[in-house]
Amino acid sequence: MRIVIAGGHGKIALRLERVLAEQGDEPVGLIRNPAHEQDVRDAGAEAVVCDLETAGVEEVAEHLRGADAAVFAAGAGPGSGAARKDTVDRAAAVLLAEAAERAGVRRFVQISAMGADRPPQPGTDDVWAAYIRAKSDAEDDLRARDLDWTVLRPGALIDDPGTGLVTLAEPPVPRGKVTRDDVAAVIAGLLGTPGTGGRTLELAEGDTPVDEAVRSVAS
Template identity: 45%
Template sequence: MEVVIAGGHGKIAMLLHPMLKEKGHSVKGLIRKEEQADDLRKAGAEPVLVDIEKEDDISEYVGQADAVVFAAGAGPGSGKERKWSVDRDGAIKLIEAAKKNGIERYVMISAMGLETPRGDEVFQVYQQAKAQADEALRNSGLNYVIVKPGRLTNDAGTGKVKLAEKLDRGEIPREDVARVIAEILDKDSIKNVEFDLLSGESNINKALLDFV
């Protein structure tokens, strides 16, 4: 399978590339900084240089694929404007590119708790931007999976998760989020669903199959 990941040098994306490669998939990562290209190659992904904020139509960079993953984000240091231009509009540009290029499957890295925005103004805008991107994907006609992790940590993954339509707040290592996405991409039966995701007690495969 060919997979294109927007936010190709993100922390989750960098963990996901070798997992997908090991499963025999080929991966392209969209990045905006040329100096990140070698990191992607070392992780098993082909870098494609594009700034998803500057381009209106990213379809030629996305190209042909079986699935896309939105793993980009403006990040904690950014202001309100970039929450809209990356977290919402970047995700929507990837939806439009997938539709234009006939790519049916879209996995969104969203976040839990978006329906009750909390925190300071910038964080509230981030949550609204993510919620609007999710809504655009639900209405896109694409075959979608919206993964809504709790607070992300850089701890080593445990391979054990808890996933459900709604969970109380908690956290999960990025490595386990990457593993969940790698497994989703292998399972065509998982489609048009969304779930909160935290560390837990179930093996990832079992948790996914019990949920769908």
């Protein structure tokens, strides 16, 4: 499969690109910074420079044409303010989904976050509240589209080596941490498993092997 990944230089995306390349797929990483091209190539992916904060929908659709799936793995990242939570975590996700529709790419996996289904609590940090609102709005937009979509909400992300053991289910899943390696493995599994579209799933560390966990959520 040819799989286009927005946020192609992100920590989850680079791991996902390696997994996909190792299993014989053709990952394509959309990146904002040309200086990151070599890192993406080293992960086994084609690197395409495309800034989702400035690109138009037709430009993005052109990068998606001929693909079998799209993955939204972009994020404004630590240190960014509330404005970029909206332009990246919401607007860029909406842009990629619209471009996928135009390009005829039906399979779409969107990385969201636990808590996206609940309003921020009073007194929540303004930037965190903006992040949760952006993720929630991006989820709502995706669910309204004619795509074979899956929303994946990981728990707290850590860089420890993957365990290959997770909890994956429709909400609510108890809050917990999860390695980025395991998130990448789950996304690869979702992409390769029929019947996982139209689902909102939460992900944390657990006791179930990734392959078994993905099969258990397939309809």
